[in-house]
Amino acid sequence: MSDAETGDLNDALDAVFGPSLHRDLEPKHRALASGVRFVRSQTHLARWKEGAKGRKMTAFECIEAFGWPLMARLAEEPVVLIARPGPSVAEVFADRRRSFGVPTGDLARRVGVGPEVLEKAESGLRKIPMWLLTRIAWALGFDYWTIGHEVPAEATESLAHRRREVTGAPQPPSTEIVLDLLEAASIHNAQLRLASWLAGIGGDVPPRRRAPHRPKHRRPRTQEEAWRQGADLARRTRELLALGTGPVCDLAELMEGRFGIPVVRMRSQPALAGATIRNGEDRGVLVNVLGINENPGTRRVTLAHELCHALWDADEDLEAIRIDWSDEIMGADRRPDPNEDRAQAFAGELLAPAAVVGKAFLDGGRTPEALHHVMRTFGVSLTCARIQIKLGSKGAVSDRVLRSIGPVELTDWIDAELPRVHDELPGLKMQRSGGLLGACLGSHEAGLIVPETMADLLGVTLPELERALDLRGSMPPTPR
Secondary structure, eight states, X not given: OOHHHHHHHHHHHHHHHOOXXXXXXXXXXXXHHOOOEEEEOSSEEEEOOTTOOSEEEEHHHHXXXXXXXXXXXXXTOSEEEOOOSSSOHHHHXXXXXXXXXXXXXXXXXXXXXXXXXXXHHHHTSSXXXXXXXXXXXXXXXXXXXXXXXXXXXXXXXXTTOOGGGXXXXXXXXXXXXXXXXXXXXXXXXXXXXXXXXXXXXXXXXXXXXXXXXXXSSOOOOSHHHHHHHHHHHHHHHHHHHTOTTXXXXXXXXXXXXXXXXXXXXXXXXTTEEEEEEEETTEEXXXXXXXXXXXXXXXXXXXXXXXHHHHHHSOGGGGSSOEEEEHHHHTTSSXXXXXXXXXXXXXXXXXXXXXXXXXXXXXXXXXXXXXHHHHHHHHTOOHHHHHHHHHHHXXXXXXXXXXXXXXXOOOGGGTTTTOOOOOTTOTTOOGGGSTXXXXXXXXXXXXXXXXXXXXXXXXXXXXXXXXXXXHTGGGSOOOOO
């Protein structure tokens, strides 16, 4: 770069991000250090000023969402166009909603407006206010930052944004479950983006490792092969995590901290047990805390089941959202799917290694107390304990003996795999706490996002958030 070009770039950086003592020529570095704020609408970006209407953003958020070439135009223009040629936001929203079979009224209720407001937004006759655009984008699984600037191409929609592609016999998902899955996808995307930003500036975040999405083993063809493979993969996972043969005490934290797999806990319809969602190269997990998963042992089995899909299923097996229904997790209505059998075997062996619990049951005299000791020690459901004990005893324990023993309450595991509740944010829903809350707090403290962004992502009002941030010293660290 010539001296003249260097001078022109410095002038442009100063004009957009404000003067800096450090003549850093990297636009992202200058954006990170800048105190200048910007505001965007559905179609345009400008410098923020008091009273501006739209979404307020940091310089860093803007350069990550729109890039330096677009922002450089602000050196000479007060307002720049961010919308690109192609389908309008209104068309994209309407197509996504219809493709999932979501009625207008159901989506309107989810975003907190009347059906006529949503119909007007989808008509494209007027620009959509940013508060409404943000809510609709979030509810339909779009990227919070780039919606309106980057139109998702069909080829990149590996989240399988078509209702007919959602995997999950024996029943199609209800509209409420579909919307829950899409919200989980939005949470996954936001959490991973924030974690990536923090990692890029050397923030204190868990390493984001890509899970081994392309396993060397072939897809199991029989139930016996699936169970053998699932147990083997569980042992390999224990080795990766250096867990030994003891209980796994916080599986969700291990998934997020060691593998970078976001875990969303949500109150959804009881028919849904869990789901694994593939979005581009990323994978995330949703676990319903209602229905069968109100039992902490079953909840942990469901989470381990989804971990198997997220870690070990090949890409071609996750071209769609993979739903696991409650009846299937409980074994009442299992579809003939080797990947499901493998995930079930994986879950049991990861949480309660068969050789260990089988020996413990035999050493305990094959009594109800011995089985209950296994459940309490490893935090697993009665069904899981029975299966693992039978496998570990290698035929020494009959089904009749195991079926004669009933469940026991897992009092020590009652809050297992649930995110912490923060009284300082009473409006915070369960699904937006945990990893997303931790990523938001870290990003805000690093100056990467404005409070307005944090409030949007957490689904709380700005006054609620500001009050909570004032009490930040009393908020315990949130595990990611």
